[in-house]
Amino acid sequence: KNEVEQSPQNLTAQEGEFITINCSYSVGISALHWLQQHPGGGIVSLFMLSSGKKKHGRLIATINIQEKHSSLHITASHPRDSAVYICAVRALGGADGLTFGKGTHLIIQP
Amino acid sequence: NAGVTQTPKFQVLKTGQSMTLQCAQDMNHNSMYWYRQDPGMGLRLIYYSASEGTTDKGEVPNGYNVSRLNKREFSLRLESAAPSQTSVYFCASSVDYRTEYNEQFFGPGTRLTVL
Numbered sequence: 001k002n003e004v005e006q007s008p009q010n011l012t013a014q015e016g017e018f019i020t021i022n023c024s025y026s027v028g029i030s031a032l033h034w035l036q037q038h039p040g041g042g043i044v045s046l047f048m049l050s051s052g053k054k055k056h057g058r059l060i061a062t063i064n065i066q067e068k069h070s071s072l073h074i075t076a077s078h079p080r081d082s083a084v085y086i087c088a089v090r091a092l093g094g095a096d097g098l099t100f101g102k103g104t105h106l107i108i109q110p
Numbered sequence: 111n112a113g114v115t116q117t118p119k120f121q122v123l124k125t126g127q128s129m130t131l132q133c134a135q136d137m138n139h140n141s142m143y144w145y146r147q148d149p150g151m152g153l154r155l156i157y158y159s160a161s162e163g164t165t166d167k168g169e170v171p172n173g174y175n176v177s178r179l180n181k182r183e184f185s186l187r188l189e190s191a192a193p194s195q196t197s198v199y200f201c202a203s204s205v206d207y208r209t210e211y212n213e214q215f216f217g218p219g220t221r222l223t224v225l
Contacts, residue, residue, distance in 0.1 A: 004152065033213070043200060043216040086152070097143065097168065097207065098214070100152030 002027045002091050006101035014109055019074035021104045023087030026068065033098065034061050034072050035086040043086070046072075077108045111136050114217035116201050122223045123191045131186040131220050133201030141207035142184035143168075143214065144176060146197040153200065159184055160207040191224045198222070 003026045013019055023032070034047040047054050047061040049070075054061050058077075063070040074081055087101040114135045123129055135142065144156040155168030159178040173195060175187045184203075188195055201217040 031212075035216075041198065041219045041221075043202075043219075045213050045215065048213050088153075097155050097158060098153075100154070102150065102152045 002089065002099045004087055004089055004099050004101040006085075006087050006104050008104060009102070010105045010107075012107045012109065013077060015078060017077050017108075019077050019081070019106065019108075021072045021085050021087075021106070023070045023072070023101055024068060025070075025087075025089045025099075027089075028092040029065075029068075029089045030092050031090045032063055032070050033088040033090075034070075035088060037084040037086060037103065039083070046085075074106075079108045079110050082107050113137065114201055114203055114215050116199075116217035116220050118220060119218065120221050122225065123188075124225050125192060127191050128187065128189050129191065129222075130188075131199055131201075131222075132183070133185065133217055134183045135201075135203040135215070136182065137203060137215065138181070139203035139205055139215075140181070141204045141212075142178065143202040143204075144174075144184070144186045145200045145202065146170065147200060147219075148197050156186065156199075158207065188222075191222075193224045196222060196224045 005024045007022045031050050037043045058075045060073040084103040086103045088098040117132045140161045143158045145153040147153050154170050157176040159165045162181045165176050177185045199220045202214040204212045204214045
């Protein structure tokens with residue numbers, strides 16, 4: 001069974017700090033997604049990657065396929081980055097769609 | 111473009127009542143999904159529709175039915191609601207489920223409470 005583990009579950013940091021959220025999974029995958037869920041509840045896709053590294057503004061996502069691990073980094077964090085960050089993967093030949101992690105609840109204090 | 115829309119945003123039901131959650135997308139996507147989100151758990155797939163005219167069970171289909179009314183609309187029905195179905199329900203769509211590298215777009219969610 002494909003499992004997706006995120007760490008930490010909760011993270012509180014000060015504005016300006018460099019943030020890292022980790023995601024590990026147990027099976028071979030074709031794609032990994034990072035999603036953001038704001039306190040209002042809406043879910044937005046941040047990244048979709050299958051190798052290497054992607055960058056959007058202050059957000060960077062990396063993936064190591066051999067180690068079955070991905071990280072999401074936030075540089076110069078800001079209170080508006082406070083949200084739940086969710087990792088999801090699609091297994092190779094994945095007839096069952098995405099498997100989601102439980103999310104990392106991030107709070108950035110001013 | 112509105113993206114993915116869901117109605118209602120909130121609903122309270124009594125045990126045994128029925129209701130239908132509506133979802134529509136205006137992105138001309140082939141594939142649509144229904145998920146539920148419970149505290150302490152990741153999103154779980156209830157049903158999906160890979161393309162118009164097809165529906166398939168996901169991880170947690172019991173107690174639910176779905177209808178892919180047309181390419182735009184995908185509804186989720188609770189025939190006899192139970193307290194265990196208290197959850198936040200998200201609809202999502204993507205270009206094509208069969209493509210492994212495809213981004214999903216989510217609706218705003220429906221918060222359902224069953225008393």
